[in-house]
Amino acid sequence: MSFKKLLTGTIAGLTLSTGAMAADDTIKVGVLHSLSGTMAISETTLKDTMLMLIDEQNKKGGVLGKKLEAVVVDPASDWPLFAEKARELIEKEKVSSVFGCWTSVSRKSVLPVFEELDSLLFYPVQYEGEESSKNVFYTGAAPNQQAVPAVDYLMNDLGVERWVLAGTDYVYPRTTNKILEAYLKSKGVAEKDIMINYTPFGHSDWQSIVSDIKKFGAAGKKTAVVSTINGDANVPFYKELGNQGISAQDIPVVAFSVGEEELSGIDTKPLVGHLAAWNYFMSVEAEENYSFIDAWHAFIKDKKRVTNDPMEAHYIGFNMWVKAVEKAGTTDPAAVQEAIIGVSVPNLTGGFATMMPNHHITKPVLIGEIQADGQFEVVSQTPGTVVGDAWSDFLPGSKDILADWRKPLSCGNYNVKTSKCSGQNY
């Protein structure tokens, strides 16, 4: 007994004297990404990105003179488990902020936890909008930062007149397509020139749908597919397009969920020329981007690994948080919330991202074409950055709503017509 006590005492003493990580000297940062289950395919990379960013920050001396410590949990692609793990991170691990989630349903699941315990979540993925929480910072794109500019590009630069809106059957594609449909109609596109199609998750037999698209596109007008098809269903979709001989020159497909990471699992030769709209591409020629890629390859020890848009979102979100903490002089969530609005950090495409009062950030919108090597080539770019719009201007219910978390309004759901703040409705 006494020997054991002595031993622990010695070890504790040693640790303290060498000044290594004792609990009070570190700031804990939560990482809430699925490492198993269906979403592991996308989220594992983001966990590694966070570890790299935290590692780099520590090399620069940490934050407020303290080292950062990552607390990684695995919510296993299980939505209720996300809420449990979020609670564990905040209550038990006492993290000062959390970086995580991918799907909208996982975000909706943890949202009440963050609001109840008043902690911070940085959400790095493009999403359907129609939300602005006091405790969430949306570093991915809102529909007006991805979908709408992509449609503009197709309409103005490629002269597309007929539209196929194809998506997986869940909330993000349905909301996005509703916004796009309203937007297209406001631009004078007729009902019969829009075809909307939903498929189940993981749909693998695309023969009839691709053949329908082919017929729809054979009517003489330039046709394009706007794809919100999610995850694994993309591979058989693109393969079928190639097999039925539909090239990007006949019917281009612009995707909102296909990035470098997804393409690394596909033979890209038949896909050359199809498009994607993001706020970052690995191929962007900018010094920050080159250094980020070099750092990533050094960290992951694999030169073949790609970088993608949600990684950039974490890069921006993390740097914003660091800057806000330094500005506020504390990691207290309430103080950081106030300090972070207006904070500007460099993005990876050679510009700056600013946190807006509605908790969304400014982003440039890039349209890229798929290349044979699995990379994208930028063919169009918005001249400046676009401010994320939490509540779409093209949906009847949300037109009059705005979000502003600055005092005195401090509201994520303020109706301009009725002058009322109705709080969250998730």
Next chain:
Amino acid sequence: MPLLPALRSAILLFIFSIFFIGQASAAPVADETEFKQLLNGFTQKSFAAKANTAQQVATSGHPKAKQVLEAMAESRLYFRKSDQLVVFADKDGRSYVLTDIFSNETLGTFSRREVSKVKTNNSLRAKLGKMVAEIELKHPDASVRLAAVEAMIPKLKEDDADLFGSLIKEEQDESVKKALQFGIYIGYLDSSKKERVLNAIEALDGELEPIVRNKLTSLANNSDDKDIKKAAKKSLKGIESKISIFSNLETIYFGISLGSILILAAIGLAITFGVMGVINMAHGELIMLGAYTTYLIQQAMPNHTTASIFLAIPAAFCVSGMVGIAIERGVIRFLYGRPLETLLATFGISLILQQLVRTVISPQNRTVETPAFMSGSIDINPIFALTYNRLYIISFCILVFIALFFILKRTRLGLQVRAVSQNRSMAKAMGVRSDWVDAMTFGLGSGVAGIAGVALSQITNVGPNMGQSYIIDSFMVVVFGGVGNLWGTLVAGLSLGVANKVLEPMAGAVLAKIMVLVFIILFIQKRPRGLFPQKGRAAEA
């Protein structure tokens, strides 16, 4: 500013062409310095300026023009940032090897920061394709000329028809002549002369090329001339009825190909679940292991895609079969006669296998390359094509079915399997080692699942989750077809595939799937033992 070099080269071209007036060749041929000047136009940023330059390159008649345009379309055209020299470039790891356009000499290796790509976009690539096709119209090889004409037909304009008209006079090859004539008629549809239009409508009767149909539709709706309107409408009617026949054929083909995938996925289960009565929730993961075996073999022999696929078939059979035997010996044999425990245990195994792949290989999807002979399609006509990969999978499915049928009905193992499944104690009494037969049967079923994985790797993604999407469908097929009957699996797979594809255009993919499920539930209520129930005493046991 960017216009200046273009303008200068245009002037040069003009002056240059004056020198050549009176010479035999009609088109002016640009010399090297001029051509170099022209190429400088590619260093501009605007796509319109690049398209303009490309057009000048195409009409320059320079022997390298085609190669330059093709390289540009393939994204192999770069320029060196230091001196704006336009070159061919090939990626080598993270740097580029540059080749001089004129001398074909290597200029050395440069980093990505030192070179810049001559960027193209979709519409520019389409234009480049047309320019290359126009150059190739004069190619000495008839098959190249034919391909060039066919490439131009879907986007044909009236002035192209005039070009075709001048070409057809010199053309010797019959098939090229025919294609040119077809193009000329399409061009005539836009003509302002009534005679020409009516002639063209008559000549194009029954043609299924979409451009013909679109032009006829616009004639039928918008033409001012009554005769033209009438002729176009009549011709359209014939085309529409042909199209509807072919689209029905297409639906059936899609249905059969979906059915054959269902059969491939389910046939292993038809043995383990159907014959042995084991509810194996890890069946999907055995398919996944087969697909990963394909991936690993392809990694091991990178330049032999075709051979790797054929090698993968026996390899996947062995890998999945071995894992199957291990599962049977390690877990399932202790649980015979306890279906609920088997279900839970095998479900656990399926999760273990998934996470194993995620940890050992990667949570990301893996690329399995499709061999060249499986890409593309046989075009029966412009609106009906049979895709090769589906054709191969259908025939592969038939082969696997025949082989399995032969094993069960004609071999000693098959006889023992059937004996054990009908009456275990009697079979034991006759000297059949029932333990060994159980393991072999399960191994056979699992191995076939592995083979299905090889086929699926060609049409869907290879990732840790791929098995999950097939397990429900597989059980559905086996239950619907009748447990313990291979024919049942065949018929059930095909009919579910066709039903799904017939419903899909009408009800949408989500609803079609639900409707099929509801139908099966109702069917099982009525006939609990499926389409082909087992008869006799064995069925009662």
